[in-house]
Amino acid sequence: MRFRFCGDLDCPDWVLAEISTLAKISSVKMKLLCAQVLKDLLGEGIDYDKVAKLTADAKFESGDIKASVAVLSFILSSAAKHDVDGESLSSELQQLGLPKEHVTGLCKSYEDKHSALQDKLRETSLRLGRLNSVSWRVDYTLSSSDLREVNEPLIQLKLQTQGAEPGSSETTVVSVSADKFRVLLAELKQAQAMMNALQ
Amino acid sequence: MMLVLSQDQKDHLSFLQTVDPSVVEEFGHIALESLRRGSSPKIYESAAKKLFVPMEMVQHGVEGLVFLLMESSKHMISEVNFLDCVLVLGFSEEVNRFLLKLYQEHQGQIRTIMKQLICSQPTYQNLEWRLDVQLASRLLRQQIVPTVVTRLFLTSGTDSSSRVLQTDPRTLLHIIYTLEAALAAVKTSHTRRILRNIK
Numbered sequence: 568m569r570f571r572f573c574g575d576l577d578c579p580d581w582v583l584a585e586i587s588t589l590a591k592i593s594s595v596k597m598k599l600l601c602a603q604v605l606k607d608l609l610g611e612g613i614d615y616d617k618v619a620k621l622t623a624d625a626k627f628e629s630g631d632i633k634a635s636v637a638v639l640s641f642i643l644s645s646a647a648k649h650d651v652d653g654e655s656l657s658s659e660l661q662q663l664g665l666p667k668e669h670v671t672g673l674c675k676s677y678e679d680k681h682s683a684l685q686d687k688l689r690e691t692s693l694r695l696g697r698l699n700s701v702s703w704r705v706d707y708t709l710s711s712s713d714l715r716e717v718n719e720p721l722i723q724l725k726l727q728t729q730g731a732e733p734g735s736s737e738t739t740v741v742s743v744s745a746d747k748f749r750v751l752l753a754e755l756k757q758a759q760a761m762m763n764a765l766q
Numbered sequence: 767m768m769l770v771l772s773q774d775q776k777d778h779l780s781f782l783q784t785v786d787p788s789v790v791e792e793f794g795h796i797a798l799e800s801l802r803r804g805s806s807p808k809i810y811e812s813a814a815k816k817l818f819v820p821m822e823m824v825q826h827g828v829e830g831l832v833f834l835l836m837e838s839s840k841h842m843i844s845e846v847n848f849l850d851c852v853l854v855l856g857f858s859e860e861v862n863r864f865l866l867k868l869y870q871e872h873q874g875q876i877r878t879i880m881k882q883l884i885c886s887q888p889t890y891q892n893l894e895w896r897l898d899v900q901l902a903s904r905l906l907r908q909q910i911v912p913t914v915v916t917r918l919f920l921t922s923g924t925d926s927s928s929r930v931l932q933t934d935p936r937t938l939l940h941i942i943y944t945l946e947a948a949l950a951a952v953k954t955s956h957t958r959r960i961l962r963n964i965k
Contacts, residue, residue: 693895
């Protein structure tokens with residue numbers, strides 16, 4: 568059976584198994600659990616004590632708690648990844664056997680945070696290197712050891728980049744003559760125009 | 767099979783001939799400790815002071831014992847072969863019996879330690895990917911060049927590394943095809959026959 572929230576593939580077996588675990592807690596607690604998992608996915612950290620309290624009534628063991636957090640994490644992030652709307656998610660989860668009240672709670676939380684989730688996922692996508700900052704300075708060379716009167720402007724550019732490895736940063740310092748800088752600026756403006764056209 | 771010791775190692779172990787059997791026992795225990803937790807120069811120094819010999823001789827003696835124990839455990843040498851090998855070193859009967867006892871009692875332990883010491887190849891941890899399409903470059907506008915950029919996360923024990931790889935869609939399809947063929951090879955009758963016999 569192909570499910571949209573799994574990317575048009577079969578639902579993994581462990582998800583099927585853990586959905587029955589999820590059905591054991593009440594739908595109100597499940598909605599609160601969803602809220603915690605969404606906080607974790609958005610990078611705000613998860614409060615494990617609250618999660619433990621929520622699942623204490625159903626007498627979940629630590630393995631069950633981890634499993635329910637994992638399955639909610641998977642459903643929510645996978646649905647955001649494949650851009651599934653709330654109704655399709657709701658019908659697919661009901662097909663998998665999750666009770667209707669749980670499904671409505673889950674889909675409501677999902678729809679509230681749908682775009683926030685997608686933004687967060689877009690941010691954490693693979694990026695090979697980022698430009699952090701650019702600083703520049705214009706100098707004027709008066710003379711040098713080779714020529715007594717040089718009288719030319721010179722631009723110093725300092726580029727701070729975040730390297731390919733997360734946490735590494737590089738600084739590149741380049742000095743550019745006026746003509747070369749004009750060429751660079753023209754080319755970058757063309758690239759910018761092309762980028763704006765795509766938007 | 768016979769364990770062959772090089773001349774250097776025989777020289778190192780010949781030092782043990784000159785000392786009491788109780789000292790040899792002591793050295794045996796030091797050798798086992800150094801296998802379990804690594805050696806410390808202090809132990810060698812204190813032993814050297816007690817025996818009035820230079821520290822290097824003590825160290826070499828212990829290292830020779832460690833080598834003997836490791837090689838015998840590695841090849842699962844039988845009693846007879848072990849005794850033959852030790853006979854070559856010319857120890858007294860008591861020392862030989864002690865070494866054999868040491869080997870037999872700790873063979874399993876030594877093998878477990880050695881399994882952990884050998885660093886395995888890096889194993890797969892995670893793969894992040896992105897699909898980029900190059901639309902234009904400085905030299906040529908109106909292009910369409912799709913590329914898949916991936917970052918492969920590997921871990922070997924405690925250190926993790928990552929490699930950035932890039933491929934075009936055709937090569938990616940070829941990679942997928944080759945890997946699926948590899949998975950299918952597990953299901954062939956030839957593999958199944960061998961797996962049945964190992965179990």
